[in-house]
Amino acid sequence: MKAVIYMNVLIADPDRDFLSSYKTLLELSENTVQTVFDGTQVMSRLAEEKFDAVILNENIPRIKCKDIVKSLNDDGIPVIVITQRKERFVTADDCIRLPFLPNELREKLDHVCKKRAVNEIG
Amino acid sequence: MRLDKVRKKFVLYAELSVFILLTVLLSVINVINFTMVAEDADHMTEMISLSSGKFFKEETPPENSDSVESKKERMKKFGMMGPDSPEMRASLRFFTYAFDKNGSAELIEYRMSALTQSDAIDLAKTLVKESTGWTNLTYRYRVYEKDKKIYVTVIDQSRELLPSYRTLIISAIGELLVLLISYLVLVKVGKSLFKQFEEADRKQKYFIANIEQDFKMPLTVISANTEVLERKNGSDEQTKAIDRQVRKMTGLVKDLGALAIFEEKDMTITDTDLSAVMREFTENQKQVFEAKNIELTADIAPDITLEGDEQALKKILSELAENALRYSLTKTSFTLRKQGDRIIISQANDTDLPNGSVDQIFDRFTTLANAKDKNTAGLGLSYVKDIVKAHNGRVSAKVVNGIFTVEIAL
Known part of the structure; x- marks a missing residue:
């Protein structure tokens, strides 16, 4: 049987339709999902709660995406950046290019979390 | 850029066709011009030959001569401007020498001032074995036999040739000028013409980039929501159709995005x-x-x-x-x-x-x-x-x- 990982995920994206659709979708798979639409919210939410993974759009307003990625790296939280130029985010755990299908994001999310889990145990 | 090369090609070919067209046209005009002078000269030397190398009077040559156009016909053709007109005839400059078998020369007629008689004899001697043609640029000669002697008639056509040479020079200068002007115009027109092409090309690239920009988020959201609907309410024919179409469009837009337009x-x-x-x-x-x-x-x-x-x-x-x-x-x-x-x-x-x-x-x-x-x-x-x-x-x-x-x- 495939191991199912239940995660606490933070999605940060300026598009609210995107946020609501992926929140619902990931919650249907028993994950808990928080959504935010600007950079300051990302930082305050990160201070409040521990997340298993963050999905972050490069066009997030207020705080530079690069800075957020850096702070996530420092905290050891896996991050997937939604970007068209992945070469700009070499420290991110993974990048995904728009447009994508739900499966593509799910696979990356699983992959990133598994990799992190293996690293921590190993 | 590619269009720049096309523009240069356009100017080159247009210029080349102007050059070819003008050259052919002006060559034909000039060749006809010179040929007509030669024909007139040959007509004159023929008349002279018919009067045995002498300056001919109005009555000569005989009207019934086959080889010479009748004087009336030529007068009809050219009017008083023709080579047979009294004024033209009076201004004829020529000389004729006759050579016998031993090569001794006999002066038949001399109406020249540009050559001394001894120079004229030397020139005539060199022409004995020829028939008709040009010599010394402006002299037309005819060599013919009469009474077992070889006659050499040399006629000066410088006055007739001068307008032809002028036409030649003017057409050469004119062609150069036209080429220069057409080049300037073509470059100018080419630039504004190709600006439109460049604009269209740029617009197409911009359009492609825009499709990608504007479609990617909606497609991502639609595909996620389609799955949400399927998982909440179960999939049916409609959600499957949406899913198929969204997948197709996602493929297309990915394709567009991956091909960020290549620039040299x-x-x-x-x-x-x-x-x-x-x-x-x-x-x-x-x-x-x-x-x-x-x-x-x-x-x-x-x-x-x-x-x-x-x-x-x-x-x-x-x-x-x-x-x-x-x-x-x-x-x-x-x-x-x-x-x-x-x-x-x-x-x-x-x-x-x-x-x-x-x-x-x-x-x-x-x-x-x-x-x-x-x-x-x-x-x-x-x-x-x-x-x-x-x-x-x-x-x-x-x-x-x-x-x-x-x-x-x-």
């Missing part, structure tokens, strides 16, 4: 080991092709290097592979070889297309009817063409006996 100015030229790049590439692709049950073979000549942009050249290969995956039935081959000075990269696969050239696949937004996967915008090979052109190469594609081949000559 973005190239970084280095010495690229094409053999190594291609070996590595085909090695990596083997599994991908295997997964689709397509046999992949490679025939790569060693040590072929090329001055070019390595990333762009890799892009060519990956686009060729994409294409091969899309159209191959059972097998695909990649080859790299040298043919003379050129490097040939080719990709071939089996196909059910009929024989013929399929160069249209290099146009933007073109896919062939037999594509297995239709979720593509048809941009890949147009991009290949752009890259190859930027490397001064050529692309071609054809189908021969069930084998489809793309060939790139660099």
